[in-house]
Amino acid sequence: MSSLTVRRATADDSRRLSHLVRKSRAYRGDYAAMVDGYTVGGSYIEHHPVFVAVDADERVLGFYALLLDEAELDLAFVADAAQGRGVGRVLMDHMREQARAAGLGAVRVVAHPPAEEFYLRTGARRTGTVEPAGRIHWARPELRYDIA
Numbered sequence: 463m464s465s466l467t468v469r470r471a472t473a474d475d476s477r478r479l480s481h482l483v484r485k486s487r488a489y490r491g492d493y494a495a496m497v498d499g500y501t502v503g504g505s506y507i508e509h510h511p512v513f514v515a516v517d518a519d520e521r522v523l524g525f526y527a528l529l530l531d532e533a534e535l536d537l538a539f540v541a542d543a544a545q546g547r548g549v550g551r552v553l554m555d556h557m558r559e560q561a562r563a564a565g566l567g568a569v570r571v572v573a574h575p576p577a578e579e580f581y582l583r584t585g586a587r588r589t590g591t592v593e594p595a596g597r598i599h600w601a602r603p604e605l606r607y608d609i610a
Contacts, residue, residue, distance in 0.1 A: 466549065468556045471512040471525060473504030478522045479514065479539075487542045488576050495597060496574075502527075502537065510536070511560055515549050524549045526557050533561070534570045535607075538577075554584040554607075561609045571605040578603040 471479065479502040483489075489497040506512070506527070514525040524540035535557060540550045561569050572592050573581055582588070586605040594600055 465518040471514045
């Protein structure tokens, strides 16, 4: 991944990040309602640490959002075409560095069920289950990255 750069997202990235979320293969079928019309807004990007992985041509390969006050990974997506190339691992390593720099001891993840295995492979551990609520009609794995 020598041509991969992780940089802070800007409000100008909003449209590309929103498109990546809405087009994700991981959210087809029963999960589609969760991302239908979803927007990663410019104000969200400006108020939270959102980092984007881009290639040498500035194509978005993935991104994540870390909520510092909640010590929680709020969003993490890798473009379908970039999956299996190490982008997600680079993003999770970067997220842990940001969490460490912010003084967090751990980061909570409420995972999309098909993504649980990815989080486990990148160092998270399972801590429980979040029961269905609101628009989400399925249980989700709760995980934690220990930062210290």
